[in-house]
Amino acid sequence: MVTATTVALLSLALGSQAHTTAWTKGMYCRWGWSHEPVVASRVAAIPVWNETYDGWWMNGRCKDYPPPPGDFLEVPANGQFTAELAENSAFTWVSFEGRLRTAWGDGKHHPDNYSVDNLGGARPSSIGCIGSPNLHCKRERDAAGTVFAIAYKNDISNISMEELVVFTVAPHSPYRLLTTYEVPDLPSCPEGGCICVWGWVPNHCGQANVYFHPHRCIVTGARPEARRPVPARPPVWCEGESDKCLRGPKQLVIAHQFEGNNVQISGRQADGLWKSPGYNMKMGFHPGAQHDIFDDPYEFTDLPAPSTPDDLVLAGDEPQAVFEPHVHNELR
Structure with a gap:
């Protein structure tokens, strides 16, 4: 039986290091680094920072722990789908038949307009942000935005960044548990499905983490004549200068890694x-379904300049604090 004591013990075990990911039926590492059910796992929510390619690509070891056969994230063409953004499987549909779920990703109860100005008795983080769940924001409007990308291949070991195209952006997320993603006119997947990836680059309130987590997915309700997205390009920093934003299909953001970064920036934002470099207009990501992913707008024109470190880095500017990895064996 699930009791208040169960919730309290789980919350205590999670401590202040909990992060957030999207929990769907098609996710890899549903039960952490295990092929057998685990009732409380946060492995899928571990971010990547200063990793080698093998460490960040498809969230490292998670690529070896696919969902059960026949389980997919269903992506309805020209529709929308919902994912649960939470810090641990215990607080999602995955465990306890969903009985520990609340409106929030930490399994707790918070005010509807939860913020550092309305914590409802919860404690702020050590740097004055929302402490639980770890949303890397002070209020909903500060949340950086999360995305899903899709590759029209069913082999997770045979995908390139160009083939992973961001097709939907949920602005001001993560925030609540249930998050809705709008879908453009995607075509059907090949036999065996597609590979989707959930992405998030937080906007401060902690270390500069990057999230890159795989899901096995299928597109439902597709039109027979629907076209596949064209190859994606790295997004470009364009805050306050929309004419410099990259148009058309964009790759997921890879930054702050030891190798393989497709975005490198320094200096200050507005x-x-x-x-x-989050999934918002600072990087040219419009909210909602990405309808511009089916054509190459630069077939006959020049590309905007790529994002590179500024020539002049402000004194004392550090793009991230020193990251201390999670202890991965606590709750699998």
């Missing part, structure tokens, strides 16, 4: 903090 609010005075170090630049944070």
Whole structure:
């Protein structure tokens, strides 16, 4: 039986290191680094930072732990789908038949307009942000945005960044548990499905983490004449200068890694903090379904300049604090 004591013990075990990921039927690492059910796992929510390619690509070891046969994230063409954004499987549909779920990803109860100005008795983080769940924001409007990308291949070991195209952006997320993603006119997947990836680059309130988590997915309700997205390009920093944004299909953001970064930036953004390349208009990502992914707008024109470190880095500017990895064996 699930009791209040169960919730309290889980919350205590999670501590302050909990992060967030999208929990869907098609996710890899549903039960952490295990092929057998585990009732409380946060492995899928571990971010990547300063990793080699093998460490960040498809969230490292998670690529070896696919969902059960026949389980997919269903992506309805020209529709929408919902994912549960939470810090641990215990607080999602995955475990306890969903009985520990609340409106929030930490299994707790918070005010509807939860913020540092309305914590409802919860404690803020050590740097003055929402402490639980770890949303890397002070209020909903500060949340950086999360995305899903899709590759029209069913072999997770045979995909390139160009083939992973961001097709939907949920603005001001993660925030609540249930998050809706709008879908453009995607075609059907090949036999065996597609590979989708959930992405998030937080906007401060903690270390500069990157999230890159795989899901096995299928597109439902597709039109027979629907076209596949064209190859994606790395997004470009364009805050306050929309004419410099990359148009058309965009790749997921890879930054702050030891190798394989497709975005490299430094210096300050408009609010005075170090630049944070999130899934929002600072990087040219419009909210909602990405309808411009089916054609190459640069077939006959020049590409915008790529994002590179500024020539002049402000004194004392550090793009991220020192990251201390999770202890991965606590709750699998």
